[in-house]
Amino acid sequence: MIELVHLNKSYDSKPVLRDVNMTIERGKITVIIGRSGCGKSVLLKLILGLIKPDKGQVFVEGQEITTMGQEEIYKIRRKFGMLFQNAALFDSMTVEENMALPLIEHSDLPYDVIKKRVQEKLSMVGMPEVKDLKPAELSGGMRKRVGLARALMMEPEIVLYDEPTTGLDPIMADVINNIVIGFNENLGITSIVVTHDMGSVYKIADRVAMIQRGIVLFDGTPDALKKTKDPVVRQFIEGKAEGPIKINREIIYTRKEQEEKLL
Amino acid sequence: MRMIYFVLHIIGKKALKFISESGGAFILVGKSLRSLSHLYKDRRLVIEQMLEIGVRSLPLVVTVGIFTGAVSAWQAAYQFQGILPLSYVGPATSKVIFIELGPVLTALVLAGRVGASIAAELGSMKVTEQIDALETLAIDPIRFLAMPRIVAATTMMPILVIFADFIALFGAFLVINMLLHVSAETFFNGVKSYFQVYDVISGLLKALVFGATTSIAGCYIGFQTSGGAEGVGRSTIKAFVVSSALILMNDYILAMFLF
Numbered sequence A: 001m002i003e004l005v006h007l008n009k010s011y012d013s014k015p016v017l018r019d020v021n022m023t024i025e026r027g028k029i030t031v032i033i034g035r036s037g038c039g040k041s042v043l044l045k046l047i048l049g050l051i052k053p054d055k056g057q058v059f060v061e062g063q064e065i066t067t068m069g070q071e072e073i074y075k076i077r078r079k080f081g082m083l084f085q086n087a088a089l090f091d092s093m094t095v096e097e098n099m100a101l102p103l104i105e106h107s108d109l110p111y112d113v114i115k116k117r118v119q120e121k122l123s124m125v126g127m128p129e130v131k132d133l134k135p136a137e138l139s140g141g142m143r144k145r146v147g148l149a150r151a152l153m154m155e156p157e158i159v160l161y162d163e164p165t166t167g168l169d170p171i172m173a174d175v176i177n178n179i180v181i182g183f184n185e186n187l188g189i190t191s192i193v194v195t196h197d198m199g200s201v202y203k204i205a206d207r208v209a210m211i212q213r214g215i216v217l218f219d220g221t222p223d224a225l226k227k228t229k230d231p232v233v234r235q236f237i238e239g240k241a242e243g244p245i246k247i248n249r250e251i252i253y254t255r256k257e258q259e260e261k262l263l
Numbered sequence B: 001m002r003m004i005y006f007v008l009h010i011i012g013k014k015a016l017k018f019i020s021e022s023g024g025a026f027i028l029v030g031k032s033l034r035s036l037s038h039l040y041k042d043r044r045l046v047i048e049q050m051l052e053i054g055v056r057s058l059p060l061v062v063t064v065g066i067f068t069g070a071v072s073a074w075q076a077a078y079q080f081q082g083i084l085p086l087s088y089v090g091p092a093t094s095k096v097i098f099i100e101l102g103p104v105l106t107a108l109v110l111a112g113r114v115g116a117s118i119a120a121e122l123g124s125m126k127v128t129e130q131i132d133a134l135e136t137l138a139i140d141p142i143r144f145l146a147m148p149r150i151v152a153a154t155t156m157m158p159i160l161v162i163f164a165d166f167i168a169l170f171g172a173f174l175v176i177n178m179l180l181h182v183s184a185e186t187f188f189n190g191v192k193s194y195f196q197v198y199d200v201i202s203g204l205l206k207a208l209v210f211g212a213t214t215s216i217a218g219c220y221i222g223f224q225t226s227g228g229a230e231g232v233g234r235s236t237i238k239a240f241v242v243s244s245a246l247i248l249m250n251d252y253i254l255a256m257f258l259f
């Protein structure tokens, strides 16, 4: 459904993605993992055509979006919903206005029909009573759920989730995981989830890809991930400070060093 | 030799940056002009911005107007001492208000009120990914955010300037009448006999250009913001400085054409 071919993207001559190749299958939940700053959000923005790659191509249902003009790309984007890392709700609007906006812009539906749809989507994420609140009045978990509900308003085929559980308490994280699974199972939504929350990976993933140093280092099922022998992948999924991935020693002290400092 | 090369390198880099930034701003203007075709459909957005930029700026404009008028009358009287009779203070002050002080001071004050606040608002939308969210919802941020602000600022600025002009005239009248003891009749007859419609129109034309410049700079700088809350702060200051400088530069250029 989505194909990434030799994607390459640098910022200020610092390579972020060097050569990313991947196929995202219809109807599946594909989870992309990797350390903070490895380019996961950049990858999602490339898929949406929000930024252009330096080299390589992105195909959505066989159509290359990297060379498209604005009009065409806006048409393709209507297939997509996106949950941003901090939800990216419009501060100046209420929850209802946030959610109604895409329909007001892209459809001729009368406002009471739109209102009904807002209510329906809010119920799907378990928040039927927040429509008149402003984003500033919501907690982190509530914002993400409103962000999810907004992403659903145009009834997308594909939803991208940027770190949906980061910064949430474990219970709320699980609520979000269940919503992601629900969207996939009940609505048949193709999902791409970016995360470094391993609990979430094992719970929701049909397939996992790990990005490290700008390339796809691992690509397979969660079971294969658990069994992999690659030391770099193992260090990440087990969450170890020591290993082949070196962390700046000035910031990360070993326990012994910390004890010495305290004395 | 190395030194010269170094200096040239810096100048060259700055020049390139200036050219690319002006280029970027022109692209923004071009795209905004194209989205004018949505003006009717998006009238609600435009009206909202007109209220925000126009009506909410009124208290500031009144304050600026009254003091501008008062101080220019007082200083004109000082300069006229022993050279011209005080009955000339009214006409002289009104002229300088209509052609220069009304538009320029109003625009300069609104460079902060409008230009900087546009940059701050769009900048914080940029760094919190709200602009990306609009793009993702297939809503063009230039049409949805920039066009209404530019249209509103460009149309409201002349209206605010007319308002400021009359408030300033009133401020001048207060000083001339109450402190310099020139009668109301002398003042208004003087103003009337030297009044030229061309002065007011050229002032309004200036205001139109200033309104466009300020809002375009605010939008462009806002959209360019990066680097979190700190970046928003930088953009806000930059928009204020750039708008003010552009207003003064444009004022000079327009003066060459108009007078």
Ligand SMILES: Nc1ncnc2c1ncn2[C@@H]1O[C@H](COP(=O)(O)OP(=O)(O)O)[C@@H](O)[C@H]1O
Binding pocket: A011, A012, A016, A034, A035, A036, A037, A038, A039, A040, A041, A042, A043, B226
């Ligand atoms: N607009 C940008 N300008 C400069 N650097 C950027 C920009 N966007 C991302 N980067 C850089 O790209 C790298 C990857 O960023 P990102 O995709 O946000 O990481 P993450 O995997 O945590 O989502 C980071 O080092 C970041 O500094």
Ligand SMILES: [Mg+2]
Binding pocket: A040, A041, A042, A085, A162, A163
């Ligand atoms: Mg990220």
